[in-house]
């Protein structure tokens with residue numbers, strides 16, 4: 001099903017015209033109201049009225065997370081606070097948080113966009129939607145909550161944690177759609193396994209996963225364990241939150257909502273634009289946001305654009321599943337280490353969850369790699385010897401497959417999720 005046929009199935013030419021109009025109005029607004037952009041445009045002699053096509057966008061410099069941090073908290077807002085009705089922010093675990101604001105119109109668009117995400121994933125007004133993202137400054141819960149209400153579904157705002165209660169509510173309230181990170185869905189499914197709860201006795205039929213990568217093997221395992229159909233959805237807090245792109249029933253890439261965002265792919269090293277199909281870093285420009293517009297924002301996420309037709313009927317471009325970030329690549333003693341490699345290893349080891357944190361440090365000039373990994377409920381209370389065997393197994397696999405030595409530290413279930421929302425997957429202390 002399609003929530004908004006007019007925009008999700010628009011002819012390309014018409015879409016590009018709409019994008020250009022919205023882009024010009026966004027550029028005018030930031031030129032007038034955001035000193036960060038005004039200074040940049042003045043310096044480079046860029047005049048918003050000279051941007052006459054989407055292609056001209058490449059003349060405008062990129063915006064990085066660091067720019068937002070330097071404008072902390074409200075420096076990048078394009079409207080006075082009196083027009084802002086909601087504030088969210090990133091957790092700030094890796095530095096100063098970035099703060100985003102929404103006007104009433106922004107919130108209206110946001111709900112529309114997450115309603116598209118949920119509808120694409122199969123949610124209707126007959127569903128009971130359990131949201132297990134943290135309600136708070138993190139955009140995940142509130143974003144999808146309002147979209148689900150707009151559709152008319154019955155929303156259970158569970159928030160994070162307390163797996164036992166999550167399952168209990170799922171059973172008693174007859175939850176049909178689970179909104180979570182894929183790793184939490186996996187944890188839930190494995191918990192049911194150890195507690196002897198048969199997922200077939202639940203009413204669950206859909207999983208809507210986002211906030212972190214969901215590699216195919218992970219999706220497959222969750223679908224098989226929980227007897228559900230799972231779709232992936234993508235978003236970035238600074239850009240909006242959830243509601244930027246989502247899979248449809250074809251599950252072959254995520255449709256990006258081009259009437260609200262212009263995507264570009266750049267080479268993360270040369271910063272040059274790359275053609276459709278080429279893999280590189282996703283850069284997003286917002287087209288409708290009033291309080292916190294962003295132009296050419298570097299997401300750091302690695303993906304590619306696919307303009308080929310989709311059987312679902314949407315004409316929106318698709319981004320390939322995001323499996324990594326350009327800033328997550330760690331070079332340990334000269335070896336490139338990708339978090340997705342560690343994740344693939346963890347998916348194959350019994351007793352642990354693919355919930356982890358990679359910490360790089362340097363002592364006496366030597367790189368040290370530590371990987372914290374959550375064990376699942378089933379083995380948490382097991383003997384030390386069993387836990388030691390598990391960590392030794394992971395260490396061996398990391399050595400054999402990636403070619404670096406790492407110290408693996410097993411931690412309690414659900415302990416890597418900070419109260420604010422998501423934990424960073426990579427912490428590089430060598431940068432300090």
Ligand code: DLL
Nearest residue numbers: 140210211212213214233234235236237241242322
């Ligand atoms: O994670 C917003 C969100 C919440 C999206 C809930 C979907 C569902 P941030 O905390 O700012 O915002 O994190 C954004 O998370 O740049 C990606 O690296 C990663 N990410 C988000 N969704 C996906 C996904 C929210 N579906 C960062 N696949 C992004 C892969 C994802 N990575």
